[in-house]
Amino acid sequence: MKKKSKLPGLYLGFILALMYIPILLVIIYSFNESRISSVWGGWSLRWYRDLFRDRDIMEAMTNSLFLATVSSLSAAVIGTLAAVGMPKTNLRGKGIIEYLSTLPIMIPEIILGMVFLVYFSLIKLPFGMITLAVAHTSFCIPYVYMLVKARLVGIDKSYAEAAKDLGATEWNVFWDITLPLILPAITSGVLLAFAMSLDDVVISVFVTGVNTNTLPLKIYTQLKTGVTPKINALCTLMFVSTMLIVITSAWFARKSVSRTERRINSEEASGIGDSIGLVR
Amino acid sequence: MNTEIRRGSPAVLMTGGEPRKRKASFRRLFDAATISVVPIYVFTLLFVVGPLVYMVVLSFLKRAETWGVLREFTWANYSNILKPVYLKTFYESLKLASFTTLFVALVGYPFGYFMARLTAVWKRRMMLLLMIPFWTSSLIRLYGWIIIFRANGTLDNILMGIGLTKAPLKLLYTYSAVVVGMIYALVPFMIFAVYSSAEKLDWQLVEAARDLGATPWQAFITVSFRLTLPGLLSGVVLTFIPSMGLFFIADILGGNKVILVGNLIQEQLMKARNWPFAAALSVVLMILTSIMIALYRKVSGVKDLEGLV
Secondary structure (H helix, E strand, O other): OOOOOOHHHHHHHHHHHHHHHHHHHHHHHOOEOOOOOOOOOOEOOHHHHHHHHOHHHHHHHHHHHHHHHHHHHHHHHHHHHHHHHOOOOOOOOHHHHHHHHHHHHHOOHHHHHHHHHHHHHHOOOOOOHHHHHHHHHHHHHHHHHHHHHHHHHOOOHHHHHHHHHOOOOHHHHHHHHHHHHHHHHHHHHHHHHHHHHHHOOHHHHHHOOOOOOOHHHHHHHHHHHOOOHHHHHHHHHHHHHHHHHHHHHHHHHHHHHHOOOOOOOHHHHHHHHHHHHHOO | OHHHHHHHOHHHHHOOOHHHHHHHHHHHHHHHHHHHHHHHHHHHHHHHHHHHHHHHHHOOEEEOOOOOEEEEEOOHHHHHHOOHHHHHHHHHHHHHHHHHHHHHHHHHHHHHHHHHOOOHHHHHHHHHHHHHHHHOOHHHHHHHHHHHHOOOOHHHHHHHHOOOOOOOOOOOOOHHHHHHHHHHHHHHHHHHHHHHHHHOOOHHHHHHHHHOOOOHHHHHHHHHHHHHHHHHHHHHHHHHHHHHHOHHHHHHHHOOOOOOHHHHHHHHHHOOOOHHHHHHHHHHHHHHHHHHHHHHHHHHOOOOOOOOO
16 A cells, blocks of 8 residues: 555556457457458448348347347346245245256356257257247346345335335235335346347357357357458447446446445445356 | 334234234235246246256267167266267366466456455446456457467567567467467456455455564465455356356367367267267266365355355
8 A cells, every 4th residue: 555566557457458459359350441351451331331231140130139138028027026026935945946046157058058959859849039038038037136136135124014014015015115126126137138148159059940040149150160341340239239238237236226225335235236247 | 123023012912903914914925925936936947957957867868879869778978978088078178177277367366456456446447347358248259369369360460570470370279279268258257256355355464464574475475365265266166167168269269179078068969969978978067067166165165156146
């Protein structure tokens, strides 16, 4: 604290720069006029134009958006209901179910992908959008569940008690008190889940059907076979949208902590912020 | 706590009808709560437990001659893993994972540690700066490394520009490229784990050690390092486990030259179509993963992975 060494600052800056360089390169080359990507041919938006004319990519984009919407919303319903109900229910094995439901983001992705592939073919689920949606929902649920659960811990129980004393039903309490209080946490979780679904490659590789492509799958095959500058443009667009979603999510998470809980200390607040970064 | 106060409160004692009414509302509460957890029970049992159980079952089944599986019990899939070819894959995977983890620790530990010593404002800025690459799709980041590593790519241009090398190095599709890609993908986990542990560190202890005559290095080793060890260990677990499964990094940056357990599983599943064998490989990988986590818990005495939740 007293004598300030420059070394730590330099080190942090250097490592950060290394983290950003690959991403920046992809973005910069997306504006490269030249077809050969190792040559710089001046600035241009040509690849973005091409991108929007590419029917395959547009279809993959529709698929990706649809998939992310369906899975994050299903996760929102299942995860929120579970987070609200779990502390109150007397159902058996809730501890185990709680643990098992977070497994999809704990175990290596490749194992999750593999078990889904064999299991879906066992229960004869047609490969394609349905299998993708089920698989994505499975890893979206923990995001919503964990964030809502963390938020519920911070809510003063006397609100609900007071409402019940004044004659509110369980449903009234949920709808009028609990839900508004946890809504920012739900939104934050849903947005994170949406971003994760939009980015997922490994699990999608295993569970997709022959005719269903998503954007990450499209990029993955291109990276393996050979890239066109169009992919740079696509990557850049995906980067921008992921960032927008994650930032919005963090904003909601912060709101979820700060709005009603004045008493909550900053430590807990940063705890929620941390978990956003780390559940991945 | 609230119920405790309430039970003895005059309101309850005075009104005679209250207990029965409360009981009724308790039933309702039980019902509502139970109904609301039904979806997660069903989903988890059907789509998490089911697949995992099937994976274990499948790993003991025989592969059919042409396609699919036979309902016959066999140990063959597991004894298959003991074949030198596959053992070598496991060995290579573990080697690469250890390499990766070592480098990740060397890069990430100082980062997390230094970060914890920043002022509150800079900590928040740093967090934000880290979040961007962390949340960027791994494909985009991999693509960035392709641009850097490929022949006549960025690195070649720089090296030839300053006259260090004459001809393009063949960096893409090498072991080093895979290691770099792995480190790059996993270093944030280490940073967050170390940071969250170093953040809680009481710096007065370090100062006390210094006052008692310890050199900065001694103070670091005896105080800071020991207290941040749980963070480092959880970072190691968080790095080691995924690095065995990240098949697509080896796939894209290693170009079929580096075969990991992950690649092997994918190959058996998609190309060789030997599902029971792929299942057996996954079971072994799961067991290795669990052992790592159990070991970590035993050593550190911490229940949750530091910085994970």
